[in-house]
Structures are given as C-alpha cells and as structure tokens.
Amino acid sequence: MKKVKEVHGEKYEEFMMKKLVAIPGNICESDLGIDPLTANHIANNVHVIVNSAATTNFDERYDVALSVNTKGPSHLLTYVNDGRVGKIEETALVPMLDIENEMKLVSSLMEHSVQENQHSNQNMKQLGLQRAKIHGWKSCYTFSKAMGEMKISSTIGDIPIVILRPSVIESTYKEPFPGWIEENRMLDPFLTLFGKGQLLGLFVDPQVIADVVPVDMVVNAAIAAMAKHGISGIPNINVYQIGSSMVNPVTIGNIVDYTNEYFKSNPLLDSKGDEISISKTKYFSSIGDFSHYITTEITRESGLMEALINNVKTSLYTKLDRQCKKRVQFFIQMAKTYETFGFFRGRFEIGNAQKLREEMSKEERKKFEFEVEDINWKEYFCRIHIPGLRKHVLKE
Structure with missing residues (x-):
C-alpha cells in the first residue's frame, strides 16, 4: 500500500x-x-476467487479451527500443509475421514458447555490436538487444513481449483520492496527473542530443514497458477507446493547462526540505550532437559536463586517467584507449540511449481519470480529479513 x-x-x-x-x-x-x-x-x-482466510495457530481451539479451516474451504479455495515424514507429493488429499463426525463431536461438547471460559477454551485446544494425533497429524492446524482440502476434493463441481501449499512464509524477497513483513510469526518470535538476549535455549533439532519461502514468491506463484488454470477452464484440482526444502534447503541451525552473526554486528539496544549482548544458543532434544535448563537459568538471572540461598523470603521474593514461573511457563508452552516445526522431517516436492515456471515466458518469469533455488539464505536473513523485521514489526 x-x-x-x-x-x-x-x-x-x-x-x-x-x-x-x-x-x-x-x-x-x-x-x-x-x-x-x-x-x-x-x-x-x-472470475477468480482466492481464499487466504485461515487460523494459523498450531494450538487453536478445535471448534474454531474446524469452523475456519475445514468448513471455510467448502465455500472457497484453500491450501494445506501436513506433518508427514519424507517426500510430500503435490497431490490432492482425498476424503478419508468422517469430517461430519468431527463437527458433530465438537457441537456435542459445546452443547454441554455452560459458558465460554478459560477452562472450556483449554479443553477445546486439547481436543484439537488429541483428534489430530489420533488420525496421524501433528497439530490441530494441519489436521483442520487437511480436512478442508478433503472437503474440496469431494465437492469440486465444474470449476478449476488450485490448491496452493506454501511452506514457512517469511518477508518479501523483492516486491513491493525487500524485507516487507507485517506480523511477528513463525520464525520471527525466536529471532526477536534472540536479538533481545532472551532466547535461553531451543527445543529443536538444528539439522531440521526450515523450508522458508519469501511471501512475494508465494504470491507470484499463485498469480501464475490462476492465470494458467483460469484460461484452461478444465474442472480439476491442481496442487502447487511452494517451498525450498527440495531445491535450496536451509536448516534451523543455519538460521540461528545467521541471526547470531547479524545481531553481533547490529545489536538491539536495551531501555538504557546500551547494546544487548548475544550468547550462544543451546539446543535440546528433550522437553524435560529444556524445561530444567530454562528454569535454572531464569531463576539465576532474576536473582531468585540468590534469595533462596540466603533464605530471604520477602514480598520482593514472592513477586520474583511469580514472574519467574510465568516466564518459564511461556517458554515451555512456546516450545511445545513449535515442537512439530522443530522436529519436522518432511520435504515438499515442488515439481508442479517448477513445471508451471517452465511454461511461462522469459518476461513472465522475470515479472512473477518464484525461483527459490536462487536465494542466498545468509544474504536473505542478514540483509533482508531481519532488517525488515526490525523496521516493520519492531518499529525501530
């Protein structure tokens, strides 16, 4: 704009x-x-309808996720990612679940709920994760999106449908200008905490491929796909996965290293105007080890450890204790929410997207670029994405 x-x-x-x-x-x-x-x-x-409406919270309430991600695609179009291992093909998901039964289950539970409160909110989140795992999915988000795609497959009608499956969407590569981003999402909460010196550890496998793709490349691929299938008018389902894991992989460890290098050269400032120092990130494969480590570190940093040693229990101690527990819980919940991403072993096949690009003219490919193979990830994170994050999200 x-x-x-x-x-x-x-x-x-x-x-x-x-x-x-x-x-x-x-x-x-x-x-x-x-x-x-x-x-x-x-x-x-x-002539063309684009559905980008979705709730993308990994731990969303099950009723909300069903309403938006599963029922919504019956009216428009959708895209979906899932939590499988290995190569993930560009094929539509066929109806294999009793989706109506899932909706009836939620309705039945809602009827027994006297009122909407925090307790029922948590129950709905737990139900979503439980139902997802029963059917082989990693989160309520991926499960509800998958069911949305299944509903499309069962009600295709006589119109051409494009299902676009982008991977981890981050800031623009070029258009409308490099580094544009609106929200603190996906990788960004971790990058922000890292820059502020608050990222004590990560519950991830550093060798896992992050599968990042700039948002402008996703948009360009969508425009190209709409043009192709809008002109053909053939009533079928066409799936395009837009990602980098198969052709230009970057690991979580790579991204952490790039972030470390960037903030050491371009540190954030604290409330006093002093540069924030960055420490080396520790990785954990066990949620128990991760929880123990951050509890110890937060207790030590807050001064609560010293108070415990000296047996000083005052109102200040009570306040510190409450703050520490709240901060520890924040990191543990964050780790559990992103566990699927941090240990995800799948790679997304992009053959259809590559073929689509090959069918475009030289001028079209230049104007609607989505060649993820050409991205230098170190340059992208250090010179485009993190500076864009600081400018457009952190509002520096």
Whole structure:
C-alpha cells in the first residue's frame, strides 16, 4: 500500500476505489454471510476467487479451527500443509475421514458447555490436538487444513481449483520492496527473542530443514497458477507446493547462526540505550532437559536463586517467584507449540511449481519470480529479513 501511495499520490484513493470493492462477510457462514443480491452480483462478475482466510495457530481451539479451516474451504479455495515424514507429493488429499463426525463431536461438547471460559477454551485446544494425533497429524492446524482440502476434493463441481501449499512464509524477497513483513510469526518470535538476549535455549533439532519461502514468491506463484488454470477452464484440482526444502534447503541451525552473526554486528539496544549482548544458543532434544535448563537459568538471572540461598523470603521474593514461573511457563508452552516445526522431517516436492515456471515466458518469469533455488539464505536473513523485521514489526 505504501508503494502504491507513493506512485499515485493524491489520486491514491480514487485509484483504489476503481480497483477494490470491500464487501463484509464471514467465511464460517453459508454463502459467506453475504445477502443474495450481492452474492448474485459477485457470481456474475468475479472470475477468480482466492481464499487466504485461515487460523494459523498450531494450538487453536478445535471448534474454531474446524469452523475456519475445514468448513471455510467448502465455500472457497484453500491450501494445506501436513506433518508427514519424507517426500510430500503435490497431490490432492482425498476424503478419508468422517469430517461430519468431527463437527458433530465438537457441537456435542459445546452443547454441554455452560459458558465460554478459560477452562472450556483449554479443553477445546486439547481436543484439537488429541483428534489430530489420533488420525496421524501433528497439530490441530494441519489436521483442520487437511480436512478442508478433503472437503474440496469431494465437492469440486465444474470449476478449476488450485490448491496452493506454501511452506514457512517469511518477508518479501523483492516486491513491493525487500524485507516487507507485517506480523511477528513463525520464525520471527525466536529471532526477536534472540536479538533481545532472551532466547535461553531451543527445543529443536538444528539439522531440521526450515523450508522458508519469501511471501512475494508465494504470491507470484499463485498469480501464475490462476492465470494458467483460469484460461484452461478444465474442472480439476491442481496442487502447487511452494517451498525450498527440495531445491535450496536451509536448516534451523543455519538460521540461528545467521541471526547470531547479524545481531553481533547490529545489536538491539536495551531501555538504557546500551547494546544487548548475544550468547550462544543451546539446543535440546528433550522437553524435560529444556524445561530444567530454562528454569535454572531464569531463576539465576532474576536473582531468585540468590534469595533462596540466603533464605530471604520477602514480598520482593514472592513477586520474583511469580514472574519467574510465568516466564518459564511461556517458554515451555512456546516450545511445545513449535515442537512439530522443530522436529519436522518432511520435504515438499515442488515439481508442479517448477513445471508451471517452465511454461511461462522469459518476461513472465522475470515479472512473477518464484525461483527459490536462487536465494542466498545468509544474504536473505542478514540483509533482508531481519532488517525488515526490525523496521516493520519492531518499529525501530
């Protein structure tokens, strides 16, 4: 938007009004919650529908995930990632689960809930993870997205469908400018904590491939796929996985090393204006070892350890104890939430995406670039992504 404003200046709003029409709706409702007259107008004038509505929390409430990620795709389009091991092919997921039964299960439990409170919220999160693991999935997110794709496969109708499966989406590589990003997501909470000197350890395998892809390459691939299948008009399902694990892998350990190098040369400042020092990251393969380590470190750093040794139990001690437990719980919950990502052994095949690119002209490939093979990951993280994160998310 910023770049468009710079191009059009005072005529920005006039330009946008010609290009965009905002219509309120709800992907969780039948007909998207849009009135019949507007829905009919859309049906007669819209040629391509892109569904990017989703809840991406790994530990989302099961009822919310079903409503958005599973029911939503029945109305529009979707993409899905899963937690398998080995090479993951670019093929649609066929209906293999009783999705209606999953929805009835949630409805039944909701009926027995007297009111929405923290307790029922936690129960719904636990249910989502439990149901996912029963059916062989690693998280409620991947499970609900998979069921969404299955519903598409069972109700394809007579329209061409493109399912786009991007991997770990991070900041732009080039467009609209390098390093643009809006949220602190996926890898970014860890990079931010690292820069602030607060990342005490990681419950991950440093040899695991992170499978990062810049967001502008995902958008370019989507545009190319829509153009190809929109023109053909053949009613089938076409799957495109956009990732780097098969052709240009970067490990979690690599990313940590790049982050370490960057912040040592470009440190963040603390509240006093002093440079924050960075320490070497420790890796843990056991949640028990990880929990023990961070509990010990946080207790030592806070001064609580010294108070325990000197048997000083005052109101300050009580406050420190409460703060320590809260911080420890934060890191443990974060580690458990990202466990799937930190130990993920799958690699995403991108043959369909490569073939799509080969069918494009030289000019089209230059304009809609999504060649992940050409990315230098050290340059990307040290000169594009982390500086972009600091500017657009941390607001430095």
